[in-house]
Structures are given as structure tokens and as C-alpha cells.
Amino acid sequence: MNKNSVVAKKKFGQNFLKDEIVLRKIVEAMPKNDNKIVEIGPGLGDLTKYLVDVKSVEAFEVDTDLCKLLQSTFKKEIDTKRLHINCGDVLNAWQSSLIDEPYDLVANLPYYIATNIILKALADPMCKNILVMVQLEVAEKFCAQEGQKVFGSLSVITQSVAEAHIVVQVPPTAFEPPPKINSAVFLIQKTKDRSNEDFEGMLRVAFKQPRKTLMKNLSVVYEKEKIQEALNELEYTLTIRPHQISTHDYHQLYKKIK
Known part of the structure; x- marks a missing residue:
């Protein structure tokens, strides 16, 4: 099997990123540190x-055909321990932590997961x-600020533990086959870990x-009086919409x- 004969598989949400300018922008946006890189869904190995x-890479690929292709394409890097490929579903491998050393996730992610x-x-x-490529609307949700219509639970979860911003928007033409939607690369720089499930x-x-x-x-779940009291204390009107409250005030609430 060679790279040119590979057909993208819908069940794995495969759209191979081919645009060299975007690939270079991803690498340029990587934080400067000594962390290992984890790549999920390396596909044909373009990224x-x-x-x-730049660094040593721990890759996770669910498609067994692509695993074989990657093992052959990157034989030298595998032999020199610059690259290690894990064949199988990354979600099965992921217990509390994916690898036992500090890492940065850098990937063109399969959009369905x-x-x-x-x-x-x-x-x-x-x-x-x-540092990942996802659907534009998903990137916007993770990076949204209070007051924006797309500000939601993903925005609050992210802002509670990190800073996030969109690095570059990417058109469908950057991929093979081209998806039907626009994409974006965005960066989340963590300051602590997400942990509070009740919140x-x-x-x-x-x-x-x-x-x-x-x-x-x-008020579907919590006591009305407590909510009223809390909103009054935080100086919000009772007609406030969910996207109009800051992350800090959600924690107070x-x-x-x-």
C-alpha cells in the first residue's frame, strides 16, 4: 500500500490535511517547551x-491499514525512537492519563470524537x-468569550483551567477529501486540570x-430561592441569559x- 492509493474511510471521519502552509502554521504555533508530542489520528503522516x-512523537491511529503505512513510511524515525505508533482506539488506551510524562496534544483530530x-x-x-484542528464551530465554542452567542459550557470549562484562542481558520480545500464545513486550528494552554464534575x-x-x-x-434542578439570592448577590437580573455570565461568576454561582 502506498500513500496515493489510500481512500479516506467515512467511519473514522478521515479528511487528510494536505495544505503545507497550514501544516507549517500548526508547527509554528506549538508552545516552546520540552514536552513530548502526542498526535491522535496521524492518518497519512502529513503532519x-x-x-x-521538532520532537519525539507518540502517535495513536485507529485504522490498521494506516498503521501499516505509517510504520513503513516512518521506519527510520521508529527505529531511532523519534516516533512510536500505537495502533488502536485512543479512547480505550486513555485511562486517567494517556502517557506517563508531560505532553502536548498536537493533531488534526477526527471530527466525530x-x-x-x-x-x-x-x-x-x-x-x-x-493544539488541534477541529470544525470551526467547535473551535469557536471552546474559545468563546462571555457575551458571545456561542459562549457555553465548553467555553466555561476551558476558561476555568486554561487560556484558548484560534490560531488559523482553514477552508475545506486544504483537505483531501474536502469536508463540507470550515475548520480551525486552536490552542489551549492549561494552567490547571479539569476536575469538578458537579460544577x-x-x-x-x-x-x-x-x-x-x-x-x-x-430552576429545573436547583431551588428557585437559592438561585434568585445568588443572582442578586452577583448583581445580575433574573432575566439574564446563560451566555451573559462570566466564567468567574459561574464558579461563584x-x-x-x-
Whole structure:
């Protein structure tokens, strides 16, 4: 099997990033440190070939055909321990931490599991930075600021433990085959680990129906009086919408109503 004969498999959400300018921008955006790189879904190795030039890489590929191709393409890098390829589903390999040393996740993620992977990386104590390509609308949710319409639970979870910003937007033409949506590379630089499941449970309730008031959403689960009292103390009106409250104030709200 050679690179040119590979056909993207829909079941693995494969869209191979081919644009050299975007590939270089990803490498340039990588934080400068001594952390290992974890790449999830290396595909044909188009990004991998740049990553192994910079650091040693731990790659996870679910497609057994692509595993064989990568093992043959990167034989030299595997022999010199610059690259190690794990064949199989990364989510099965991921217990509390994916590898036992500090790492940065750098990847063109399969879109159907991208959100799940990013949330796992945010919770993984060994993961220090996340630089990934995802659907544009997913990137916007992770990077949104209070007051923006797309500001939601993913934005609050991210801001609670990290700083995030979009590095570059990427058109469908950068991929083979081209997806039907726009994409974006974004960077999350962690300052601590995601851990409070109860807090995230409250966020799910708060943002369940974003067009309704926060009061209405929360009162499905929490005591009305406590919510009213908390919103008054934080100097918010009772008609405030979920996207209009800051991450800091969501934490204050949680302490008051839990």
C-alpha cells in the first residue's frame, strides 16, 4: 500500500490535511517547551513528518491499514525512537492519563470524537497544551468569550483551567477529501486540570436551553430561592441569559446554589 492509493474511510471521519502552509502554521504555533508530542489520528503522516523534526512523537491511529503505512513510511524515525505508533482506539488506551510524562496534544483530530478528546486532554494531568484542528464551530465554542452567542459550557470549562484562542481558520480545500464545513486550528494552554464534575453538571443544566433565561434553566434542578439570592448577590437580573455570565461568576454561582 502506498500513500496515493489510500481512500479516506467515512467511519473514522478521515479528511487528510494536505495544505503545507497550514501544516507549517500548526508547527509554528506549538508552545516552546520540552514536552513530548502526542498526535491522535496521524492518518497519512502529513503532519507527523513535521512533528518528528521538532520532537519525539507518540502517535495513536485507529485504522490498521494506516498503521501499516505509517510504520513503513516512518521506519527510520521508529527505529531511532523519534516516533512510536500505537495502533488502536485512543479512547480505550486513555485511562486517567494517556502517557506517563508531560505532553502536548498536537493533531488534526477526527471530527466525530474531537470534543470528547479535547475534554479528556483537559482532564489529563500530563497534558499541558492542546493544539488541534477541529470544525470551526467547535473551535469557536471552546474559545468563546462571555457575551458571545456561542459562549457555553465548553467555553466555561476551558476558561476555568486554561487560556484558548484560534490560531488559523482553514477552508475545506486544504483537505483531501474536502469536508463540507470550515475548520480551525486552536490552542489551549492549561494552567490547571479539569476536575469538578458537579460544577460541569451545573453548567449542562445552565446551558441546556440557551435561549431561555439562566433562572429558568437552573430552576429545573436547583431551588428557585437559592438561585434568585445568588443572582442578586452577583448583581445580575433574573432575566439574564446563560451566555451573559462570566466564567468567574459561574464558579461563584455554583458555590452558592450547590
